[in-house]
Amino acid sequence: MDESLRAFLEALDYDGEPFGMFYTDQEPPSGFAPKPGPALSMELEQSGAINWQEVWGSFSCVIGSIWLARKKNTAAYFEAARYGCMGGSFYLGFHQPQLDFITHYVSTGIPGTQVHGERYLRSPETVRRFFTEIAPRPAPKRFCVFKPLSQFAPGETPETVTFFGRAEVLSGLVFLASFVTDDFEAVMSPFGAGCSYLTSWPLHYLGQGRLKAVLGGFDPSERKFLKTDEMTFTVPYEMYGRFLERWPDSYLRTDTWQGVRKKIARSRDAWGEQAGQGDGKD
Incomplete structure (x- = not known):
């Protein structure tokens, strides 16, 4: 895993690895x-x-x-x-x-x-x-692929990056989206199927010239494929790059966030998880 991503995930206390999507x-x-x-x-x-x-x-x-x-x-x-x-x-x-x-x-x-x-x-x-x-964009190439960011080969660049997390981790991502964009409405949460949150909606906003994160996981039909209380948070690659570059200047280094990290640990305890087991099913 890239060291800049590793440092960001450690600061966020994100257990697991984000998935990138590309064609x-x-x-x-x-x-x-x-x-x-x-x-x-x-x-x-x-x-x-x-x-x-x-x-x-x-x-x-x-x-x-x-x-x-x-x-x-x-x-x-x-x-x-x-x-x-x-x-x-x-x-x-x-x-x-x-x-x-x-x-x-x-x-x-x-x-x-x-x-x-x-x-x-x-x-x-x-x-x-x-x-x-x-109006989803027609697939530009034959395959649509989702995979962990560490598995992207040289020359492969994700169009979107998706985080899977519960409320405390999401609070860090939602506020960080506004921090890196200066946009008070940086996060959107429209109606849609589970996969639309990872693909169609962020690309839809990009097509309008709007750099938006998309909070998803609300489709009742997809809930069985997410952990209990888990949601999705998808950002365009440009916003992801800003996360890696600008998070050290954000609240993720403050005592306030350290308090949130204690709640993240309690959440793991409540669901019988340990660090490094973030992809386990409830």
């Missing part, structure tokens, strides 16, 4: 990837050509794959043919626009069928508006 045409030599699934597109859906049984048979959650990667300290990666989840395929930029089926699945379901809906938004129309507004 590449080179398949990772190891890691977790979903099983191949059938092609997805609005045209295929409208023509009735999607094999839904195959879609669900190859289903796996993006955050679930990342959870496995965290436990094994390796990569999780995806491509258009191995997307795992219809939502994840959209958020990671492998197909657009999103399928009409998903607008019903996320909201009210489909009357007269076994698709009862997640009830996360109140109507299919609202879901469609959400998909239009978030």
Whole structure:
């Protein structure tokens, strides 16, 4: 691990290692990837050509794959043919626009069928508006890869960096985002699927010329792939670089933060964890 990152994580009292996300045409030599699934597109859906049984048979959650990667300290990666989840395929930029089926699945379901809906938004129309507004960027290369920062090779640069943590660690990251940007609204927390917080939303803000951190982990469907009380905190690579450069001038060196570190230790004790076991499951 890079010494500047190591020093920052020690000051933050972050147990584990952040994950970086990037796109590449080179398949990772190891890691977790979903099983191949059938092609997805609005045209295929409208023509009735999607094999839904195959879609669900190859289903796996993006955050679930990342959870496995965290436990094994390796990569999780995806491509258009191995997307795992219809939502994840959209958020990671492998197909657009999103399928009409998903607008019903996320909201009210489909009357007269076994698709009862997640009830996360109140109507299919609202879901469609959400998909239009978030408008994920098309995948620029074949693979979308998430892996620990220490495993990035020379010439590989993450677009986003994600921290996984509970409230005390998050308090350090949230305030640091404002410290390094002079932006009082440096942290956003919009509606979205778990993987959208790690990809679509930070890239969405960057596309608007806004350097924003994204606090996530609120999707009820992803909670089983996070530790109890754990959330995600994702920053663009530029903000991550500012973290490494500017944290020594921040409150992370003050007595106030040392008091917070005592609570971090108590949190580990409460969940039966020890330093260095931050990827263990509750």
